[in-house]
Amino acid sequence: MPEDSHLPAVMELADMLHGVTAREPMADNAGKSGAHIERVTIDGERYVLKYLDRTEDWTMRAAGVLGGATLDLWSRGLLDRLPDCIEQPIVAVATGPRTSEPRAIAVTALLMRDVGPWLLAVSDDPIAPAVHRQVLDHMAALHARFWEAGPEIDIVPPMTRYLELSPWTALTEEQLGSAHLVPQLIGQGWPLLADVAPVAAAIVLPLALDPGPLVEALDSTPQTLVHGNFKLDNLGVTPEGRTILLDWEGSGRGAAASDLAWYLAINCRRLPESKEESIRAYRGSLEAHGIDTDGWWDRQVALSLLGGLVQFGWEKAFGGLDDELAWWQEKAIEGARLLP
16 A cells, blocks of 8 residues: 555635636436536536545435545546556545535545546447457456455445345435335346246345355455456446546455356346356466466356345346346356355
């Protein structure tokens, strides 16, 4: 970890906003968290300004990091240590109240370069095979950079990450009177899974309520900094060939293959090759980046794929017991054999 004197500074929000000469809300972003995003102009340059406000953003509440995980990543210097192949566009971070009201809470604001032109298109079409393989390779590079890192990567813990899409989140958001769509779908999807795939539900629903056994089993395998949300809406490719990676609010210590499982689960309809081929490609990239996968790989992958259904069983249920859910059910059965 860098010396404290070299860590990036966190600004006061009022100072950051002082230089804004134009601003407009972004209504065309693909996010579902509830975060408020604006396009702003500072010194004649256009930026994107994202507010992390736990009163509006259900994913922040689920992650349990009051200022947002990105604030910790920034202030600990971790974003400066990313491999060169990863483009994260944040140029400044600030905290402070958004309004002058006496009871206004502090929020975190991320000032970012506008990388909109290079983000992957929001679509139902498969992504280009070359882009898919690049994402897997750069994901592996990220994991290799922080392999078995120290306490600086302890931000969002694995237990919290596996609870983010659990019935507890749906219940909590309902009791808060939240109108966000995703928590409502979570609440509908988990009971539906028991109807359409009772074998899968018997395995993953208890773990969605208490991921402890899964987290304990994964903790016996190597850990690294995981991004936590490798969905295509958060990805892009710069003209120089770097992978743009947005939305670090689920980041922290975890099993490398848990990022891979999330990527395979959330982007399943747009993958240009099979999940098995994707897993092999990622392993090859991880080894190419200097990580020895002997001895732990099969165990971590099997447990992480089980974890993928612990996170997305509710979402898979809406499609019925189709080929997609059947694949994950098979992997859940295999992974469950490794639980303590």
